[in-house]
Every structure is written in structure tokens, then in C-alpha cells.
Amino acid sequence: MKKINLLVACLAIGILLTASLFAQEPKWVSKEVTQRNVVLEEFTGIHCGYCPDGHRIANQLAAANPGRVFVINNHCGGYAAPSNASEPDLRTTEGNSIASKAGITGFPAGSINRSTTPWAMGRGNWAGVAATIMGQNSPVNIYVKPTLDYDARKLTVEVELYYTGTISKDKNYLTVMLLQNEIIGYQGGASYNPEYALPNGLYRHMHALRMVLSSGGAFGDTIKTTTKGHYEYKKYEVTLPEKIANIPLSVTDLEVVAFIAEGDNNIYTGHQATVEVPDNVKTDLALKDLTVYPKTLKFEPITPKVEVTNKADLEVTKFVVNLLIGNQPFSKTFEGKLAKGETTTIEFDVVNFNKSQNYSFQFNVPRANNIYAGDKALVDIDNSNNSITTSSYGFVEKDVDLFNFSFEVKNNAIDLDNVVFDMSKAAFGWRGWQDQSGYVACGANNTTHALAMDLYGGPFAGQTAYIMFGEVDLTTNPQKMLTYHYAYCDGSRNGTPPAVTLEATTDWGATWQKINETTCQETGTTDPRYYYIPKSNEYKKIDIDLKDYANKNAIFRLGVRAGSDGNMFYIDEISLYKNDGSIEEELDNVAIYPNPTTTYLKIDNQSFVGADYQIFDASGKVVIEDRNTSNTINVEYLTPGSYNLKINDKFFRFIKE
Structure with missing residues (x-):
């Protein structure tokens, strides 16, 4: 903690504030009456499982209102504390100070212009409050302009204020924040925001609060004149450190947000600007995946291949292309001349998969300290075309005989050997519930974990997530049974129930045949305010005879189709086991x-x-x-x-x- 405080102190010393002493004419800020913009301060943390859903909602709100909604991700509180050195520490002293006044009762939470009491509210209320704010006139306008000295890592931020009306308060407060995008690291519940979830299990952290540039701490500089026609100019200069806490501060991924508030609450309006790099270091390399992937679910050798195009004016002489296959990294270096509009192809070694699995090929050209024109390092200005990820799954012949999937902890991670998922339409989470004495037995057969689907609000209504396994050898042991256990609660949501379907393919995914479909029945109840946590004895067991597939090798998939609404659905203890003797079974367990x-x-x-x-x-x-x-x-x-x-x-x- 002392090291962090010392760093913050050093940053504060390095910030130079210049205020205008004489009346000036605005360069950028409007003198006309304008409507209020929204400043959405999202209180979040890397260990908050539902915070990615908040990120998704905030991003959608900003995208629907370009130039009117500015998102600040304030990582604060216990959920933001890293549990090990590999996790990103995105906390700030100022962010914690703001959070302490916000009246947070749960995560994720957000404040819309600090306009409500308490400031913090659930994500379902953000859009409505934001619409109200954007329909109101602001008594003051604001404009922020950042300028970067790239070589010196010196950032200059200029802010203009103009009052179009007189405010009864004799003081206002100006806050200027530095945010960083594209921080790659751990995030719990990443699947709730698929746009930011990476195939390697990490997450793109965006709009993260890194520094407060204005003096006066978390709540900004004092503005002492608040009458109609008043113009004020402020300038801040800071030399950007290489790191804050354990996170590199990349100058290519920064933005600045400035806002003016009545006091520590009631933000009138705000403005946001991206920190641009200078023209003499700009480049733009674009990737196109040329890899030929298997046309069926059967794995074949794959040769990763990517085309790189120079879309900028400067000739490029060197760059590195990285490839991540699962968690295994590879790289290839280009050295030569690549002029504007020219392309080159980078080919990697052949990849052979020896077991059925999900896989991903992630190509990436790092934006900074990687691309060169001679000895000069360039910066790629368009992050949208620097990475390409292809994710899929495949199976190998006779890979599975018998199994039991319990989804328990193995080597500090969920045990998913031989399980393949298709969550392109709907998603599972891995759930284990804890009390003060440890994990509660909420899985089937007194286990502590299960796969779960959140049904609240119908996020996946009518969509299906699949659990797949295969290719199953049904020739060596032709007489097999499949069983699974489920638990489900509607939670007084009055939704249609989920359904579980078992299907098989004997032609590597060209066609699928339905074997069984079960419409789920409620297995327990819960207070509608809380998530359903099933007891082990509440699970319902389903047994399915695979006799029609005896002596046929097949891939099987269990599909969980979400209903229109509900509380929670769990699936656990999926087993494929052998029947010696008669293929007919007594299944009722009554005797x-x-x-x-x-x-x-x-x-x-x-x-x-x-x-x-x-x-x-x-x-x-x-x-x-x-x-x-x-x-x-x-x-x-x-x-x-x-x-x-x-x-x-x-x-x-x-x-x-």
C-alpha cells in the first residue's frame, strides 16, 4: 500500500495546473445552450461475476447515444482486489473515495450524473435515468482536448467551461479523469459480455479509471465563478508513468473525461476525448485469416495462416505476428518492405489435435513496440483490425468410451476433460455456492459444483447451449446408458420452463437425430429476490437408453434450451456407462x-x-x-x-x- 500511495503522490507532484486569470474567448466550447450529457460511473470489480453484464449494458447505452454518454469503469471495493499477482489491479484511491459516497448496496452498480439518492443504482435503471438527464438543458458547457508528446510520454489536457446560465451555487467542481482501454486480464463472469471475453479466458477491460488529473482529489478543482457568460480555461500536464500498480499504462489506449458538478454530486454535464498519437508514428496493419478450417466436426491437420495488409502511408520494415492456440503462444517475424496497400502472408506450423476439444486461433499484431519503419517504432492506430480470433470445436475418432462429468474442482480449476461446449447462442456459468464453512453441496449427488444457466429476465430466451462429447465408441461396448441430473426454479417469474434435448450425429455433424427431450419441472423454490441454490436431493435424474446406437460410433450433445424467463437452471453429474447383459434396464429406482x-x-x-x-x-x-x-x-x-x-x-x- 505504501508503494501505491507513493506513486500517486509522485503523479500528483507531476501535474501542473494553469488557470486563466483574464477573460478569453472560447476556442472549442460552445456558448449556446446545450442539453446535458451523461456521465455513467460504473462501480465494478474483477471478481464480480455479473459485472460484465453491467459493462455490456453501459456500452450499449453509449453506442445508442454517440457523443452523449461517457462511461467510467471505477474498479473499487473487495471485488476489485486481485487474488494473485497475475490479476490486474485497477483500483485507485480516488475511485474508492467516490465509491464510499455512492451508497453501493451490490455489484454491479452505476451512477448517472450522481443525480439520485443514493447515487448508485442497479443496471436495469441506467437507461431510464440517462434518458431523463439527456432531455434536460445544462447551465454550463464543457470541452476537453488532450495532446500527447509521444516520445516524452507527456500528456497535456486543456479544458474549457462556459456558463450559459447562472447557477445558484457559488462554487462548482471540475474533475478530469484519465481512462485506459484494452487492458487484458482476468474477469469473473466474462461470458456475460461476449464482445469483451477472449477465447483464452481473459477479458478486455475498457474505460478503466487510472488517474484523476484535476487537483482537489476525487471531487475536483473548485470553480469559483458560476454566473451566466463566465468562461474558464484550465490546463493540466503530466508525465505518464510506465505503470500504475501492476498494469502498464499504454499511451495508445487512453481517453480523457472531464465533467463539472454542483458539489461532489449532481454532475451537470461532461465531455470525453481520445488521446491521439502524432502522425509521424501512425501506422495501420490489418489482418485477414487465410486458415483453412475443417468442414466437419472431425479434426484434420490445420495450418494457421494470416494475411497482413499495410493500410497506412508509412512503409513498414518489421513486425511480429503472434498466434495463441488455446493458451499456447507462437510468433513469426516479418522483415522486409511493406509499402502502403501491399500484403504479405504469414504461415505457422501445422497443428494436429489428438483429443476432442474446443479450440481457438487468435492472431494478433501488437500495436506498440512491435512495428518498425527502420529504427523508428510505430503505433498502430486502428485496434479493430489488429486481432482475428476463430473459435470452434472438433472431435477425434473413438475418443470416448465411458465418462462421468461432475464439474468439480481439479487442480484449482473446473474439470472439463473430454467436454466440448457450444455457447454461441446461450451460456452456462460454473457455480459453487459458499457459506462461512466452505462450499455448500449444491450439485447432484452431494457434489459442490454444477453448470448453471441464469434465466432471470430471459437473456437467452428460446436459445440453446450445448454440452458435447465424442466421438463415443459404441462398438467396443455397444450397450450404453446416458444419465444427467437437473435442478430448476422459476422463482415466481412465470416463465416457460427450459428443456433438455439429447441428440446424436453419426456423420460428424452433417445431420443430428433427436433421441430424447425433457421439459423441465421445478425442483425447488426460492425467495424471488435471490438466486435458487438447489439441495443435492432436489435434482431430478434422467436416464436415457442408447440402444439404437449400439455398434454405431456417434457424437452426442445435450442441449439446454432456455425458457422465456425464470430464476436458475442447473445440470450436473452427466454419465455415460455400460450395461453388461440385457440392454433393457430398470430405471425407476423404486425397488x-x-x-x-x-x-x-x-x-x-x-x-x-x-x-x-x-x-x-x-x-x-x-x-x-x-x-x-x-x-x-x-x-x-x-x-x-x-x-x-x-x-x-x-x-x-x-x-x-
């Missing part, structure tokens, strides 16, 4: 109890007395063989898990705890 069990199984049917039985584990291995003499079977020494009891050519599935 054996207790289930789950810790010591004994009892069979409620005298016709089974004297019959031989076998118990199989999830892989199909026989773990117990004996004769049933009293309809009581000792399973005390089995390890916890899922098992199948075969007796009298009937199969019963049970859980050993």
Missing part, C-alpha cells in the same frame, strides 16, 4: 433403498432373494460379485461415487456416499 446410501442397500422385492448380483463402477468394472441371501447388500467399503447393481438381469443405479 432399492436408501439411495444414496452409506452402508447397505435393501431390495424391496422377495423374488430377488437367492439371485446372484454384480455391482459395476462408472467405468463398467465389476467391483462386487455375490449372492443375494436376504435382500440386504453391504456397500460400506465402496468408495463414494455412482454404481450400477445388476440382479435378475435388471439394473439399478445408486449413489454411494
Whole structure:
């Protein structure tokens, strides 16, 4: 903490303020009455799972009102604290001071011009309050103009104010903030804002508050004259540090927001400007993916290939293209001459996939300290064409025999071996709920985690997310069953229920055949104000016989189709297991109890007395063989898990705890 405070102090010393002492004519600010602009201060944090949804809503609001809505992402509070050195520390002293006055009761939250009491409100209210603000006239206009000395990393920010009306308050306060875009790092719940979620699991942090340039701390410089016709000019100069906390301060991704407020609250209006780099270092390299990807779901060798075009005036002599395949980095260097309008092709080594998986190819040309004209480093000014990401999934032949997907923690991460997801239309999250003593058993079969779909408000209404596995070998062990467990709560939302569909393809995705569809029933209730957290015994188990696919290898997918609204849906403990003997099974579990069990199984049917039985584990291995003499079977020494009891050519599935 001392190091951070020292850095902030040094920055404050480096900021030079010049105020006009004499009346001047405005250069940029309007003297006409204009409507208020919106300053949306979003209170957020890297460990806030629903904050990316707030980012999405804020971005949509700004995009719908160009030049009228300015977003500031204030990373503050406990959710913003990094849990390790690899996570970005985007907190600021001033941001925490602002948050302490905002009346935040939950994250994400946002303030619209600090115009409400409390300032902070939920993301569902932002658009309505913003529309009201933008329909009102402002008594003061503001204009901000940043200028960058690129080589010296010196930023000059000029601000003009002009009062079109007299304000009853004898003092106002001017705040100038420096924001940074394109900070790549961890963010919980990134899938709720797909535009910013990267295939490698990281996130594009935008509009992040990095520094307050105005003096006076978090709430700005004092403006002592607030009468109609008053003009005021201020200038701030700062030498930009290489880093703030553990984040490099990239001069190519900066913007400045200035706003004028009645006091610490009630922001009249604001203005935002991008920090431009000088013309003599500008370039623009554009990427086009030339990679030929598999035309079916069957993996084939892939040769990554990208075309690079010079779209700027300066000739480029050197640059590096990076390629990220999953989390594995590669790079290729171009050295030569690439004039305006010319293209070159960069080809990487052949990639072979040896297991079924999701994959992504992410090509990128870094914008700074990477592109050269001779010895001079250039800066790419258009970030929209510097990166290309292609994400898909594929399968290999006979990759899967038997499995059990529990979605539990393995090596500090969710265990997703052999699971492939298609979340292009709807999304799952990974959920584990904690209390003071640790994780609550909210998964099926007394597990602590499950896949979950947030149904609140119908964000994925009618859309489907898929869990896929394959290619399943149905020739070696042709007699297989698939089972899954689900939990669902509408939460008094009166939505249509979700549905789960099992489909198969035997031609690598060219066609899909529906095997089973289950319309979900509510398995529990919750206070409508809170998320449904299921108990393990509330899950409903669905068993599906795959007998129609015996001796046919296939890829299977479970699709969860969201209803129109609801609270939460969970899916867990997905298993593919073998049936030795008859392919027909007893599926109702009525004849054996207790289930789950810790010591004994009892069979409620005298016709089974004297019959031989076998118990199989999830892989199909026989773990117990004996004769049933009293309809009581000792399973005390089995390890916890899922098992199948075969007796009298009937199969019963049970859980050993």
C-alpha cells in the first residue's frame, strides 16, 4: 500500500495546473445552450461475476447515444482486489473515495450524473435515468482536448467551461479523469459480455479509471465563478508513468473525461476525448485469416495462416505476428518492405489435435513496440483490425468410451476433460455456492459444483447451449446408458420452463437425430429476490437408453434450451456407462433403498432373494460379485461415487456416499 500511495503522490507532484486569470474567448466550447450529457460511473470489480453484464449494458447505452454518454469503469471495493499477482489491479484511491459516497448496496452498480439518492443504482435503471438527464438543458458547457508528446510520454489536457446560465451555487467542481482501454486480464463472469471475453479466458477491460488529473482529489478543482457568460480555461500536464500498480499504462489506449458538478454530486454535464498519437508514428496493419478450417466436426491437420495488409502511408520494415492456440503462444517475424496497400502472408506450423476439444486461433499484431519503419517504432492506430480470433470445436475418432462429468474442482480449476461446449447462442456459468464453512453441496449427488444457466429476465430466451462429447465408441461396448441430473426454479417469474434435448450425429455433424427431450419441472423454490441454490436431493435424474446406437460410433450433445424467463437452471453429474447383459434396464429406482446410501442397500422385492448380483463402477468394472441371501447388500467399503447393481438381469443405479 505504501508503494501505491507513493506513486500517486509522485503523479500528483507531476501535474501542473494553469488557470486563466483574464477573460478569453472560447476556442472549442460552445456558448449556446446545450442539453446535458451523461456521465455513467460504473462501480465494478474483477471478481464480480455479473459485472460484465453491467459493462455490456453501459456500452450499449453509449453506442445508442454517440457523443452523449461517457462511461467510467471505477474498479473499487473487495471485488476489485486481485487474488494473485497475475490479476490486474485497477483500483485507485480516488475511485474508492467516490465509491464510499455512492451508497453501493451490490455489484454491479452505476451512477448517472450522481443525480439520485443514493447515487448508485442497479443496471436495469441506467437507461431510464440517462434518458431523463439527456432531455434536460445544462447551465454550463464543457470541452476537453488532450495532446500527447509521444516520445516524452507527456500528456497535456486543456479544458474549457462556459456558463450559459447562472447557477445558484457559488462554487462548482471540475474533475478530469484519465481512462485506459484494452487492458487484458482476468474477469469473473466474462461470458456475460461476449464482445469483451477472449477465447483464452481473459477479458478486455475498457474505460478503466487510472488517474484523476484535476487537483482537489476525487471531487475536483473548485470553480469559483458560476454566473451566466463566465468562461474558464484550465490546463493540466503530466508525465505518464510506465505503470500504475501492476498494469502498464499504454499511451495508445487512453481517453480523457472531464465533467463539472454542483458539489461532489449532481454532475451537470461532461465531455470525453481520445488521446491521439502524432502522425509521424501512425501506422495501420490489418489482418485477414487465410486458415483453412475443417468442414466437419472431425479434426484434420490445420495450418494457421494470416494475411497482413499495410493500410497506412508509412512503409513498414518489421513486425511480429503472434498466434495463441488455446493458451499456447507462437510468433513469426516479418522483415522486409511493406509499402502502403501491399500484403504479405504469414504461415505457422501445422497443428494436429489428438483429443476432442474446443479450440481457438487468435492472431494478433501488437500495436506498440512491435512495428518498425527502420529504427523508428510505430503505433498502430486502428485496434479493430489488429486481432482475428476463430473459435470452434472438433472431435477425434473413438475418443470416448465411458465418462462421468461432475464439474468439480481439479487442480484449482473446473474439470472439463473430454467436454466440448457450444455457447454461441446461450451460456452456462460454473457455480459453487459458499457459506462461512466452505462450499455448500449444491450439485447432484452431494457434489459442490454444477453448470448453471441464469434465466432471470430471459437473456437467452428460446436459445440453446450445448454440452458435447465424442466421438463415443459404441462398438467396443455397444450397450450404453446416458444419465444427467437437473435442478430448476422459476422463482415466481412465470416463465416457460427450459428443456433438455439429447441428440446424436453419426456423420460428424452433417445431420443430428433427436433421441430424447425433457421439459423441465421445478425442483425447488426460492425467495424471488435471490438466486435458487438447489439441495443435492432436489435434482431430478434422467436416464436415457442408447440402444439404437449400439455398434454405431456417434457424437452426442445435450442441449439446454432456455425458457422465456425464470430464476436458475442447473445440470450436473452427466454419465455415460455400460450395461453388461440385457440392454433393457430398470430405471425407476423404486425397488432399492436408501439411495444414496452409506452402508447397505435393501431390495424391496422377495423374488430377488437367492439371485446372484454384480455391482459395476462408472467405468463398467465389476467391483462386487455375490449372492443375494436376504435382500440386504453391504456397500460400506465402496468408495463414494455412482454404481450400477445388476440382479435378475435388471439394473439399478445408486449413489454411494
